[in-house]
Amino acid sequence: QRVVELEGKAFFDVAPDKFRPFIVKANDVDIRVLGTGFLVDETLDESTSVSVDHGKVAVIAENVESEVILIKGEKATKSADAAIIRKESIDDQNFLSWSTGVLKFKNAELSEVASTLKDVYGWELDFKNKKLKKCQLTATFNKRKPQDIVEIIAATFEMQFEQNKNNVTFSGNACD
Numbered sequence: 001q002r003v004v005e006l007e008g009k010a011f012f013d014v015a016p017d018k019f020r021p022f023i024v025k026a027n028d029v030d031i032r033v034l035g036t037g038f039l040v041d042e043t044l045d046e047s048t049s050v051s052v053d054h055g056k057v058a059v060i061a062e063n064v065e066s067e068v069i070l071i072k073g074e075k076a077t078k079s080a081d082a083a084i085i086r087k088e089s090i091d092d093q094n095f096l097s098w099s100t101g102v103l104k105f106k107n108a109e110l111s112e113v114a115s116t117l118k119d120v121y122g123w124e125l126d127f128k129n130k131k132l133k134k135c136q137l138t139a140t141f142n143k144r145k146p147q148d149i150v151e152i153i154a155a156t157f158e159m160q161f162e163q164n165k166n167n168v169t170f171s172g173n174a175c176d
Contacts, residue, residue: 001020001022001023002017002020002021002022002023003022003023003024003025004022004023004024004025005024005025005026006024006025006026006040006042006044007026007042008041008042008043009039009040009041009042009043009098010039010040010140011038011053011099011102012024012033012036012037012038012040013036013037013040014033014035014037015034015035016034016035020160021033023123024040025171026040026042026048027042027046027047027048027078027080028048028061028062028063028078028080028137029042029048029050029059029060029061029062029078029085030059030060030061031050031057031058031059031060032057032058032059032067033057034055034056034057035055035056036052036053036054036056036057036176037052037053037054037055037080037100038050038051038052038053038055038057038070038097039051039053039093039095039096044077045079046080047074047077047078047079047080047082048077048078049076049077049078050075050076050077051074051075051090051095052057052070052071052073052074052075052090053072053074053096054072055071056069056070056071057069057070058070059076059078059085061078061085062124063083064078064083064084064085066137068085068087070087071104073089073090074087074088074089074090074128075087075088075089075090076088078110093106094119094120096120096153097116097120098112098119098120101142101143102140102141102142102143103116103117103120103136103140103141103144103149104139104140104141105138105139105140106138107136107137107138108137108138109133109134109135109136109137110127110132110133110134110136110153110157112133112137113125113137113153114126116132117146117149120146121146121165121166122166123146123150123166123168124166124167124168125150125168125169125170126167126168126169126170127169127170127171128169128170128171129171129172129173129174131175132157132159132170132171132174132175134174134175135157135174135175136175137153138166139152139156139158146166150163150168153170154170157170157172157175158172159171159172
């Protein structure tokens, strides 16, 4: 067996090998690889999530009777105190952005954009006028620096911003 114990967040791209199975252990969850590319994130409040980019994985948890099989575009989450594994479709098209450097937004509220920039780059975006969070952005950023993204957002919505290292505060009028 090939076994990896994980604390944090990691992307795996693993070729199948029926003679040497690959298993990722995170919290009380085991992920058995069936030939795939997938993200494991156990940084969220003692929960573990598994998101499949391509291929297939099996998710097995302590104190849960059945395993969950995931394929491309699916995600499973197991909370530390839950007796079930929740399976759903991946709704975040940027779940691998921290790895790929590509961020895509389609009619995304700036609050969502801010959350993604925090996850990918560690940048904090704040809005003096809270209505600015509702402005919707459609854009693709391909390996752009976070500073460039901030400047593009400000120009797009005719906002001003103040910056202190990786903390940015936008001000301006709300979007119509």
